[in-house]
Amino acid sequence: xxxxxxxxxxxxxxxxxxxxxxxxxxxxxxxxxxxxxxxxxxxxxxxxxxxxxxxxxxxxxxxxxxxxxxxxxxxxxxxxxxxxxxxxxxxxxxxxxxxxxxxxxxxxxxxxxxxxxxxxxxxxxxxxxxxxxxxxxxxxxxxxxxxxxxxxxxxxxxxxxxxxxxxxxxxxxxxxxxxxxxxxxxxxxxxxxxxxxxxxxxxxxxxxxxxxxxxxxxxxxxxxxxxxxxxxxxxxxxxxxxxxxxxxxxxxxxxxxxxxxxxxxxxxxxxxxxxxxxxxxxxxxxxxxxxxxxxxxx
Ligand code: ARG
Numbered sequence: 001x002x003x004x005x006x007x008x009x010x011x012x013x014x015x016x017x018x019x020x021x022x023x024x025x026x027x028x029x030x031x032x033x034x035x036x037x038x039x040x041x042x043x044x045x046x047x048x049x050x051x052x053x054x055x056x057x058x059x060x061x062x063x064x065x066x067x068x069x070x071x072x073x074x075x076x077x078x079x080x081x082x083x084x085x086x087x088x089x090x091x092x093x094x095x096x097x098x099x100x101x102x103x104x105x106x107x108x109x110x111x112x113x114x115x116x117x118x119x120x121x122x123x124x125x126x127x128x129x130x131x132x133x134x135x136x137x138x139x140x141x142x143x144x145x146x147x148x149x150x151x152x153x154x155x156x157x158x159x160x161x162x163x164x165x166x167x168x169x170x171x172x173x174x175x176x177x178x179x180x181x182x183x184x185x186x187x188x189x190x191x192x193x194x195x196x197x198x199x200x201x202x203x204x205x206x207x208x209x210x211x212x213x214x215x216x217x218x219x220x221x222x223x224x225x226x227x228x229x230x231x232x233x234x235x236x237x238x239x240x241x242x243x244x245x246x247x248x249x250x251x252x253x254x255x256x257x258x259x260x261x262x263x264x265x266x267x268x269x270x271x272x273x274x275x276x277x278x279x280x281x282x283x284x285x286x287x288x289x290x291x292x293x294x295x296x297x298x
Contacts (some may be wrong), residue, residue: 001186002177010226011187017227020159020183023100025250026296029070029077030092030126034063036082039286041281043115044195046287059282062153063090066278066290069256078297080128089121090168090283093198093292094149096125098134099180100158106298109179114144114167134297137179143169145176148295149196154227155252156206158182163197165189185227187220193240198291205252208232208271210264212239219235230271234264243289245281250271250296258289 006016037059039050067077082089097109110126113119122186126136139145150168152161159237160177162184164170170186177184187197191214194200200215201224208230213221224231238244244261255268259277280289 001181002174007185007223010021010222013223013226016183016185017154017157017159020154020157021180022156022175023153023158023182024298025155025192026098026153026298027075028069028297029075030096030129030295030297031063031067031077031293032061032079032090032092033082034079034090036061036084036087037283037286038087038181040087041096041117043088043117044287045193046284050285053285054282056282060254062278062280062282063293066256066280066293069276069278070250070294073251073254075250076133077152077294083124086118086121086124088118088286089124091149091286091288091292092295094147094196095122096129097145097147097151097176097180098295098297099182100298101135102181105135107180109135109145109147109176110136110138111145111147112139112142112172112238114169116133132297137177139179140279141172141175143172143175145169146196147173149198149292151176152197152201154206155203160184161197161201161203162186163189163200166192166195185223187223189215189220190217191215191240194245195287196292199243199246199287200239202249202291204249204255204268204271204273209235210245212236212245213274215239220223231297232267233260234261234267238264243284246291248291248294256290258284 150163
C-alpha cells in the first residue's frame with residue numbers, strides 16, 4: 001500500500017506504521033562469496049582513489065567473520081559464488097527485495113540497478129537462486145530499484161522504508177507496494193556519501209532506530225521522528241566515514257557493528273544491546289559494510 005496522504009502529517013504517519021500488519025522476521029541469510037571482490041570502478045564517493053586497493057585476503061577474512069557471526073546467532077547462511085564480471089556483486093543487499101506474498105509464499109522483487117557497472121548482477125544472482133524455488137518478480141517499469149540497499153523493513157511490520165535520490169527512483173516505491181502488498185514510506189536521501197538508505201537508517205526494533213539527520217531532507221527526517229519513539233542520532237564521523245549505520249541487528253538483541261565506532265557502541269550498549277564489532281575496512285573502500293554484504297530471505 002502506497003498512500004501519499006499517509007505521509008503528510010505525523011499523526012497519519014504514526015497510524016500508517018502502527019497499523020501495518022505484523023511480519024515475521026526473515027531468518028535466512030544470503031551472502032555472495034568475495035573471491036572476485038575488488039574496486040574496479042567508481043560509482044560512489046567512497047570508491048574514489050580506491051581502484052585496485054582492496055586486500056583480497058583481508059576482505060575474505062572480514063567476510064568470513066560476518067558469516068560466522070550470523071551462524072553463531074542461529075541464522076543459516078546460503079553462499080552463492082561470485083563472478084569476475086561483477087566486482088560489486090558481493091553486496092548482496094542490492095540485487096533483490098525479498099518479501100512474503102499474500103498467500104504466505106516467499107518471493108523476490110528483482111532490482112533494476114541504477115549503475116550500468118552492476119546491472120548484470122541481478123540476472124546472475126536470480127539464476128543462481130532459481131533452485132531455491134522463490135517466485136521472482138521484475139519491475140514493470142525500468143526505473144532503478146536497488147533492493148534492500150534502499151528498502152529497509154520496519155522490524156515486525158509489513159512496512160518498508162524506501163530510500164530514494166541517488167540509486168532507487170522515488171516512483172519505484174509505488175510499484176514495490178503494488179507487487180509486495182507491503183506498506184511503503186519513501187525517504188529522500190540528500191548526502192552523497194549516504195547514497196543508500198541502509199547506510200543512513202539502522203532499525204533495532206519497532207520503536208527504536210539509529211540514524212543520522214544529515215542524510216535526509218527535512219520532511220523525511222520528520223517521518224522518522226514520528227515513527228520511531230526512540231530515534232537515536234550517531235555522530236557524523238561515525239555515520240559518514242565509519243559506516244556505523246550499516247550494522248545489523250538481526251534479533252532485536254545483538255548488534256553487529258562495523259568496528260571503529262565507539263560512540264555508536266556506547267549508545268547501543270546503553271540500550272542493553274549485545275554489541276559485536278566486526279572489521280569491514282576492505283568493503284568500506286567500495287562504499288559498503290555489514291548490512292549490505294547480505295540479504296535476508298524469508
Ligand atoms: N560499490 C557498491 C555500489 O556502489 C557498494 C554497494 C553497497 N551496498 C549497499 N547496500 N549500501 O553500488
